[in-house]
Amino acid sequence: MITKENYKNDIKNYQPKPKLLKNCIKAFVVGGLICLIGQGLTVFYTEVFGFSEKAAGNPVVTTLILLSALLTGFGVYDKIGQFAGAGSAVPVTGFANSITSAALEHKSEGLVLGVASNMFKLAGSVIVFGTVSAYIVGMIRYLIEQFL
Template structure:
Protein backbone atom coordinates (compact mmCIF):
# COMPACT_ATOMS: atom_id res chain seq x y z
CA UNK A 1 0.00 0.00 0.00
CA UNK A 2 2.81 2.40 0.93
CA UNK A 3 4.64 1.73 -2.35
CA UNK A 4 1.47 2.48 -4.29
CA UNK A 5 1.14 5.85 -2.54
CA UNK A 6 4.80 6.69 -3.22
CA UNK A 7 4.48 5.75 -6.89
CA UNK A 8 1.25 7.69 -7.23
CA UNK A 9 2.82 10.74 -5.58
CA UNK A 10 5.89 10.48 -7.82
CA UNK A 11 3.70 10.29 -10.91
CA UNK A 12 1.61 13.31 -9.87
CA UNK A 13 4.73 15.30 -8.97
CA UNK A 14 6.31 14.46 -12.34
CA UNK A 15 3.19 15.60 -14.18
CA UNK A 16 2.96 18.89 -12.24
CA UNK A 17 6.66 19.70 -12.45
CA UNK A 18 7.21 22.27 -15.21
CA UNK A 19 9.46 21.25 -18.06
CA UNK A 20 12.64 23.33 -18.20
CA UNK A 21 13.07 25.48 -21.30
CA UNK A 22 15.93 23.36 -22.61
CA UNK A 23 16.58 25.20 -25.89
CA UNK A 24 16.52 28.60 -24.16
CA UNK A 25 18.88 27.36 -21.42
CA UNK A 26 21.32 25.89 -23.93
CA UNK A 27 21.37 29.01 -26.08
CA UNK A 28 21.75 31.31 -23.08
CA UNK A 29 24.63 29.24 -21.71
CA UNK A 30 26.26 29.15 -25.13
CA UNK A 31 26.06 32.90 -25.72
CA UNK A 32 27.03 33.94 -22.18
CA UNK A 33 29.92 31.46 -22.18
CA UNK A 34 30.98 32.77 -25.56
CA UNK A 35 30.78 36.34 -24.28
CA UNK A 36 33.02 35.44 -21.32
CA UNK A 37 35.50 33.92 -23.80
CA UNK A 38 35.23 37.07 -25.92
CA UNK A 39 36.13 39.17 -22.88
CA UNK A 40 39.09 36.87 -22.21
CA UNK A 41 40.25 37.25 -25.81
CA UNK A 42 39.91 41.04 -25.56
CA UNK A 43 42.00 41.03 -22.38
CA UNK A 44 44.65 38.91 -24.10
CA UNK A 45 44.65 41.23 -27.13
CA UNK A 46 45.10 44.18 -24.76
CA UNK A 47 48.19 42.55 -23.27
CA UNK A 48 49.51 41.83 -26.75
CA UNK A 49 48.88 45.47 -27.68
CA UNK A 50 51.00 46.55 -24.69
CA UNK A 51 53.95 44.52 -25.91
CA UNK A 52 53.47 40.95 -24.72
CA UNK A 53 53.98 38.15 -27.20
CA UNK A 54 50.84 36.05 -27.79
CA UNK A 55 52.35 33.23 -25.73
CA UNK A 56 53.47 35.51 -22.89
CA UNK A 57 50.06 37.21 -22.78
CA UNK A 58 48.32 33.99 -21.71
CA UNK A 59 49.39 34.03 -18.06
CA UNK A 60 48.37 37.61 -17.25
CA UNK A 61 45.13 37.03 -19.16
CA UNK A 62 44.26 34.09 -16.93
CA UNK A 63 45.17 36.10 -13.82
CA UNK A 64 43.04 39.01 -15.00
CA UNK A 65 40.03 36.78 -15.68
CA UNK A 66 40.41 35.21 -12.23
CA UNK A 67 40.59 38.68 -10.68
CA UNK A 68 37.51 39.88 -12.57
CA UNK A 69 35.49 36.80 -11.58
CA UNK A 70 36.58 37.07 -7.93
CA UNK A 71 35.76 40.79 -7.88
CA UNK A 72 32.33 40.21 -9.42
CA UNK A 73 31.70 37.42 -6.90
CA UNK A 74 32.65 39.71 -4.02
CA UNK A 75 30.33 42.41 -5.32
CA UNK A 76 27.47 39.91 -5.72
CA UNK A 77 27.27 40.42 -9.48
CA UNK A 78 28.63 37.02 -10.54
CA UNK A 79 25.77 35.19 -8.81
CA UNK A 80 23.20 37.26 -10.72
CA UNK A 81 24.97 36.52 -13.99
CA UNK A 82 25.20 32.82 -13.10
CA UNK A 83 21.50 32.69 -12.22
CA UNK A 84 20.68 34.07 -15.66
CA UNK A 85 23.33 32.17 -17.65
CA UNK A 86 23.35 28.82 -15.89
CA UNK A 87 26.17 26.66 -17.22
CA UNK A 88 27.49 29.54 -19.32
CA UNK A 89 29.42 30.82 -16.32
CA UNK A 90 30.95 27.45 -15.54
CA UNK A 91 33.88 28.15 -17.84
CA UNK A 92 36.80 26.67 -15.90
CA UNK A 93 38.72 29.78 -14.88
CA UNK A 94 35.81 32.04 -13.98
CA UNK A 95 33.78 29.25 -12.41
CA UNK A 96 36.80 28.15 -10.39
CA UNK A 97 37.46 31.69 -9.18
CA UNK A 98 33.80 32.05 -8.23
CA UNK A 99 33.78 28.82 -6.20
CA UNK A 100 36.94 29.74 -4.28
CA UNK A 101 35.85 33.33 -3.63
CA UNK A 102 32.30 32.45 -2.61
CA UNK A 103 33.59 29.82 -0.16
CA UNK A 104 36.02 32.34 1.32
CA UNK A 105 33.27 34.93 1.69
CA UNK A 106 30.85 32.45 3.21
CA UNK A 107 33.24 31.39 5.97
CA UNK A 108 35.00 34.70 6.71
CA UNK A 109 33.04 35.12 9.93
CA UNK A 110 34.87 32.07 11.33
CA UNK A 111 38.22 33.86 11.03
CA UNK A 112 41.05 33.82 8.55
CA UNK A 113 42.60 30.50 9.58
CA UNK A 114 39.61 28.32 10.47
CA UNK A 115 37.25 30.06 8.11
CA UNK A 116 38.74 31.56 4.98
CA UNK A 117 41.95 29.53 4.72
CA UNK A 118 40.48 26.14 5.58
CA UNK A 119 37.15 26.45 3.79
CA UNK A 120 38.28 28.36 0.71
CA UNK A 121 39.14 25.21 -1.20
CA UNK A 122 36.24 23.04 -0.05
CA UNK A 123 34.64 23.14 -3.48
CA UNK A 124 37.77 23.68 -5.52
CA UNK A 125 40.16 21.45 -3.58
CA UNK A 126 39.43 18.31 -5.56
CA UNK A 127 39.94 20.21 -8.81
CA UNK A 128 43.33 21.44 -7.60
CA UNK A 129 44.44 18.02 -6.36
CA UNK A 130 43.45 16.12 -9.48
CA UNK A 131 44.71 18.90 -11.72
CA UNK A 132 48.14 18.86 -10.09
CA UNK A 133 48.33 15.05 -10.09
CA UNK A 134 47.26 14.87 -13.74
CA UNK A 135 49.75 17.59 -14.71
CA UNK A 136 52.50 15.68 -12.89
CA UNK A 137 51.80 12.44 -14.73
CA UNK A 138 51.45 14.16 -18.10
CA UNK A 139 54.74 15.95 -17.47
CA UNK A 140 56.35 12.67 -16.46
CA UNK A 141 55.08 10.92 -19.59
CA UNK A 142 56.21 13.87 -21.72
CA UNK A 143 59.68 13.75 -20.17
CA UNK A 144 59.98 10.00 -20.77
CA UNK A 145 58.81 10.19 -24.37
Protein backbone atom coordinates in the same frame (compact mmCIF):
# COMPACT_ATOMS: atom_id res chain seq x y z
CA MET B 1 -3.06 3.52 -1.50
CA ILE B 2 -0.27 5.78 -2.69
CA THR B 3 2.90 4.06 -3.82
CA LYS B 4 6.20 5.54 -4.93
CA GLU B 5 5.45 4.84 -8.58
CA ASN B 6 2.00 6.44 -8.38
CA TYR B 7 3.41 9.46 -6.60
CA LYS B 8 6.20 9.93 -9.16
CA ASN B 9 3.72 9.71 -12.02
CA ASP B 10 1.27 12.10 -10.35
CA ILE B 11 3.80 14.83 -9.62
CA LYS B 12 5.16 14.83 -13.17
CA ASN B 13 2.07 16.77 -14.23
CA TYR B 14 2.82 19.54 -11.72
CA GLN B 15 6.57 19.89 -12.20
CA PRO B 16 7.74 22.72 -14.44
CA LYS B 17 9.11 21.62 -17.77
CA PRO B 18 12.77 22.58 -18.22
CA LYS B 19 13.39 24.99 -21.06
CA LEU B 20 16.43 23.16 -22.40
CA LEU B 21 16.92 25.07 -25.64
CA LYS B 22 16.57 28.46 -23.93
CA ASN B 23 18.97 27.43 -21.13
CA CYS B 24 21.51 26.09 -23.64
CA ILE B 25 21.39 29.30 -25.65
CA LYS B 26 21.86 31.46 -22.53
CA ALA B 27 24.77 29.29 -21.36
CA PHE B 28 26.37 29.42 -24.81
CA VAL B 29 26.03 33.20 -25.11
CA VAL B 30 27.33 34.01 -21.62
CA GLY B 31 30.17 31.48 -21.84
CA GLY B 32 31.05 32.89 -25.24
CA LEU B 33 31.03 36.44 -23.88
CA ILE B 34 33.43 35.43 -21.09
CA CYS B 35 35.71 33.86 -23.67
CA LEU B 36 35.36 36.97 -25.86
CA ILE B 37 36.48 39.11 -22.92
CA GLY B 38 39.47 36.81 -22.52
CA GLN B 39 40.32 37.17 -26.20
CA GLY B 40 39.94 40.94 -25.94
CA LEU B 41 42.33 40.96 -22.99
CA THR B 42 44.80 38.91 -25.03
CA VAL B 43 44.67 41.45 -27.83
CA PHE B 44 45.02 44.27 -25.28
CA TYR B 45 48.11 42.76 -23.68
CA THR B 46 49.73 41.98 -27.03
CA GLU B 47 49.05 45.40 -28.57
CA VAL B 48 49.58 47.68 -25.56
CA PHE B 49 52.33 45.87 -23.68
CA GLY B 50 53.98 44.04 -26.58
CA PHE B 51 53.53 40.53 -25.18
CA SER B 52 53.55 37.57 -27.52
CA GLU B 53 50.25 35.67 -27.64
CA LYS B 54 51.76 32.91 -25.52
CA ALA B 55 53.21 35.33 -22.97
CA ALA B 56 49.91 37.23 -22.74
CA GLY B 57 48.19 34.12 -21.37
CA ASN B 58 49.34 34.61 -17.78
CA PRO B 59 48.18 38.22 -17.34
CA VAL B 60 44.91 37.41 -19.13
CA VAL B 61 44.15 34.56 -16.72
CA THR B 62 45.13 36.75 -13.77
CA THR B 63 42.86 39.54 -14.98
CA LEU B 64 39.93 37.15 -15.48
CA ILE B 65 40.43 35.75 -11.96
CA LEU B 66 40.53 39.27 -10.50
CA LEU B 67 37.41 40.34 -12.40
CA SER B 68 35.41 37.26 -11.38
CA ALA B 69 36.52 37.59 -7.74
CA LEU B 70 35.47 41.25 -7.71
CA LEU B 71 32.14 40.46 -9.38
CA THR B 72 31.57 37.68 -6.84
CA GLY B 73 32.35 40.02 -3.97
CA PHE B 74 29.86 42.58 -5.27
CA GLY B 75 27.20 39.90 -5.84
CA VAL B 76 27.11 40.34 -9.62
CA TYR B 77 28.59 36.95 -10.56
CA ASP B 78 25.81 35.14 -8.68
CA LYS B 79 23.23 36.93 -10.83
CA ILE B 80 25.18 36.00 -13.96
CA GLY B 81 25.25 32.38 -12.73
CA GLN B 82 21.51 32.36 -12.09
CA PHE B 83 20.88 33.67 -15.59
CA ALA B 84 23.43 31.63 -17.53
CA GLY B 85 23.71 28.45 -15.49
CA ALA B 86 26.63 26.39 -16.75
CA GLY B 87 27.72 29.18 -19.08
CA SER B 88 29.15 31.07 -16.14
CA ALA B 89 31.22 28.06 -15.11
CA VAL B 90 33.91 28.73 -17.71
CA PRO B 91 36.89 27.11 -15.98
CA VAL B 92 38.95 30.11 -14.86
CA THR B 93 36.13 32.44 -13.86
CA GLY B 94 33.91 29.72 -12.44
CA PHE B 95 36.71 28.36 -10.29
CA ALA B 96 37.61 31.86 -9.03
CA ASN B 97 33.94 32.44 -8.26
CA SER B 98 33.66 29.25 -6.23
CA ILE B 99 36.82 30.00 -4.24
CA THR B 100 35.75 33.59 -3.54
CA SER B 101 32.23 32.49 -2.59
CA ALA B 102 33.60 29.98 -0.07
CA ALA B 103 35.90 32.63 1.40
CA LEU B 104 33.06 35.15 1.74
CA GLU B 105 30.72 32.57 3.25
CA HIS B 106 33.10 31.73 6.09
CA LYS B 107 34.64 35.15 6.77
CA SER B 108 32.72 35.47 10.06
CA GLU B 109 34.77 32.58 11.46
CA GLY B 110 38.02 34.53 11.11
CA LEU B 111 40.80 34.78 8.58
CA VAL B 112 42.63 31.55 9.34
CA LEU B 113 39.93 29.14 10.53
CA GLY B 114 37.20 30.65 8.39
CA VAL B 115 38.48 32.07 5.15
CA ALA B 116 41.77 30.22 4.66
CA SER B 117 40.63 26.75 5.68
CA ASN B 118 37.24 26.75 3.95
CA MET B 119 38.36 28.54 0.81
CA PHE B 120 40.53 25.63 -0.24
CA LYS B 121 38.08 22.80 0.44
CA LEU B 122 36.91 22.98 -3.16
CA ALA B 123 40.30 23.92 -4.53
CA GLY B 124 41.94 20.87 -2.98
CA SER B 125 39.71 18.40 -4.78
CA VAL B 126 40.08 20.24 -8.08
CA ILE B 127 43.87 20.32 -7.77
CA VAL B 128 44.02 16.63 -6.85
CA PHE B 129 41.75 15.68 -9.76
CA GLY B 130 43.78 17.82 -12.15
CA THR B 131 47.07 16.35 -10.99
CA VAL B 132 45.88 12.74 -11.13
CA SER B 133 44.22 13.13 -14.52
CA ALA B 134 47.33 14.88 -15.92
CA TYR B 135 49.47 12.02 -14.65
CA ILE B 136 47.20 9.39 -16.22
CA VAL B 137 47.04 11.20 -19.57
CA GLY B 138 50.83 11.71 -19.48
CA MET B 139 51.43 8.02 -18.80
CA ILE B 140 49.08 7.00 -21.61
CA ARG B 141 50.87 9.35 -24.00
CA TYR B 142 54.27 8.09 -22.86
CA LEU B 143 53.23 4.46 -23.35
CA ILE B 144 51.79 5.19 -26.79
CA GLU B 145 55.01 6.93 -27.87
CA GLN B 146 57.14 4.07 -26.55
CA PHE B 147 55.24 1.26 -28.24
CA LEU B 148 54.17 2.87 -31.51
